[in-house]
Amino acid sequence: MSEGEHGRSYRRFVLLTVISFQCISGLGDSPSTSNDATIADAHSSSSSKTGLEILYICLGVAGFVILSIFLFKHWQKKKREEQHARLLRLFEEDDELELELGLQD
Numbered sequence: 001m002s003e004g005e006h007g008r009s010y011r012r013f014v015l016l017t018v019i020s021f022q023c024i025s026g027l028g029d030s031p032s033t034s035n036d037a038t039i040a041d042a043h044s045s046s047s048s049k050t051g052l053e054i055l056y057i058c059l060g061v062a063g064f065v066i067l068s069i070f071l072f073k074h075w076q077k078k079k080r081e082e083q084h085a086r087l088l089r090l091f092e093e094d095d096e097l098e099l100e101l102g103l104q105d
Contacts, residue, residue, distance in 0.1 A: 009069075013062065021055075 016058070016062070
């Protein structure tokens with residue numbers, strides 16, 4: 001991976017992480033001004049529960065993307081090694097052909 005691609009993907013990851021943290025309403029400590037404490041507690045726990053669900057979903061998606069990138073890079077490397085081995089075999093066969101024809105010293 002080139003330096004530019006790595007920097008761009010890192011910046012995108014950081015940006016998505018920051019946006020997901022902004023979307024989670026349960027992370028902020030804002031005191032409730034409601035007179036009924038039980039309603040405020042119920043609302044706070046449900047919003048933090050929703051926030052945690054969003055966080056888990058974002059982490060799952062980020063993990064899936066990272067795993068997909070890793071598998072794609074691994075596949076590319078394996079394919080490149082196979083092509084290199086085919087190229088080496090091709091040149092080996094040429095040497096044997098030259099030997100058979102008596103063209104090599």
